[in-house]
Amino acid sequence: MTLTMRAVEVQDDEALAIVEMPRPEPTGSEVLVKIKAFGVNRGDLLQRIGKYPSPKGASPLMGLEACGVVEAVGPDADRWAVGDKVCALLPGGGYAEYAVADAGSCLPLPEGLSFEQGASLTETMMTVWTNVFDVCALKPGETFLVHGGTSGIGVSAIQMAKQWGCKVLTTVGSPEKQSAATTIGADRAINYKTEDFVEVVKAEGGADVILDMVGGEYVAKNMDCLNKLGRLVNIAYMQGPNVELNLMPFMLKRITMTGSTLRARIPEEKRQVRDGVERDFWHMVSADKINPVVYKEFDMDDIEAAHDLMKSSQHIGKIVVKTGVE
């Protein structure tokens, strides 16, 4: 008898439907996670319209992070046992009651957190760690700028950089979001609708590291407000990747530009990211130094409403969905 599960599937007309399908089975170094809650990420919206497919070999379902209980363990999986509560980074498949995750992509659910809170942390903390702290090597005392300060990425990046001993600047789109960003730790939240972020950042002494997901015209603006030896990293190009640039600041300021995706990395690379997050920041979560920021929780049957909220960009922090699985 094949065990089944409920999952969110994208239909041919891009509508979402709850369907019954076979549960995945863990092979190799994978664990099977019974998912209590999963996080919604902007990439899910792209995947839904066919622009961000799952990597080869991964579940074709949406869902980059989930929190739940280990239900079964593959033959080569280390560390985890049935019953462990984990936060898992997934290459896909999180929009379901069960998913397989590589053992090296899982973190223990921090003490005192609900499953919903645990579902809100993994993707953003791993993304911020690999880009800001590993690749861009943000150092204590440096100034860090993150765009979209009230996005899921933003709320993690602000808290992590603040705990790292950095001056933290961010851009947001409303006075309410300015207030939220400073409450969680930003030294200065810039309302990009009423202020020129380049001028404000320069007045604050310039940025040493910038985490950007906007792209487009922001690329040249970022270059403009980077300090000597500054680093710019893009994790998305929401305004598009096509830019006209004068590259001379690269030479004159010796700045560095890079970018990355997390999803397509091989499990061994993700394990290194997991280890970095765990070593540098994960203990700060149970210590109340880094807090989950869950804006709203939805039931899986209301997944369409969760996507609508993400599209609206009205949220502050993470959007989380509960599967209801027992």
Next chain:
Amino acid sequence: MTLTMRAVEVQDDEALAIVEMPRPEPTGSEVLVKIKAFGVNRGDLLQRIGKYPSPKGASPLMGLEACGVVEAVGPDADRWAVGDKVCALLPGGGYAEYAVADAGSCLPLPEGLSFEQGASLTETMMTVWTNVFDVCALKPGETFLVHGGTSGIGVSAIQMAKQWGCKVLTTVGSPEKQSAATTIGADRAINYKTEDFVEVVKAEGGADVILDMVGGEYVAKNMDCLNKLGRLVNIAYMQGPNVELNLMPFMLKRITMTGSTLRARIPEEKRQVRDGVERDFWHMVSADKINPVVYKEFDMDDIEAAHDLMKSSQHIGKIVVKTGVE
């Protein structure tokens, strides 16, 4: 009585003239070098037409590297004594019989080398080291592409990367230069006038690090043939710094783009570069593993001819000028 020296000065009409002027005096951590020979660099041509002025505090004369004998030592200068033969990186002032250099910007003239040979190495080896080996962290076994393989930078970069245990690809503009580049160590010299370098580099397995001075349309082409986690560094934009780019490869391949100048760095930064070159490569020069490639020597009175040769780009290796000072 003020001691004087002969030096090359740029006149108001951009002509060059040999003039008599006071010798500089070493202060702080500087040494005074009696210059036997100096290297000609492409930046000198830019400085001559007003586009690459000396940094604040440096001699306004052209000349980024020189080889000679220590004539006097500043009160805070370490390591060097009067009579030492040195290769000096200069922020300016090399087109003269005497120049001051920071003690941390000098290397010992390698055993067995003439002053003319010693004048051909410093600027390029320091530039290649800081960009390729320090910033881009080229590793043994990786594939390295340097454009302009028979330029001064090119002949140093090819030899250094080959000694480092890398596969070395380069672009040049003639069959004669192809032959010269492979003779000094390139595994494959691409004639960009008859071959598409992107296709050749891809067929060779792609590049992990690219050292470029062309810029312009080469930037997108470089991005195209970089491997996953590849690094691109520009030390000039001879085709201009204004580019139209699709940045998506930065995310998908996690590539890094940077650039630098050496001239404007503070003495402490140059000392670190000097130390790196000395530790990793300088001993290979006297061991005949890295060889000076001096294309032609000129007398200082013929400086105009030396510049004409640089402009023509017909040279293979370095152009060196002898001051004739006793």
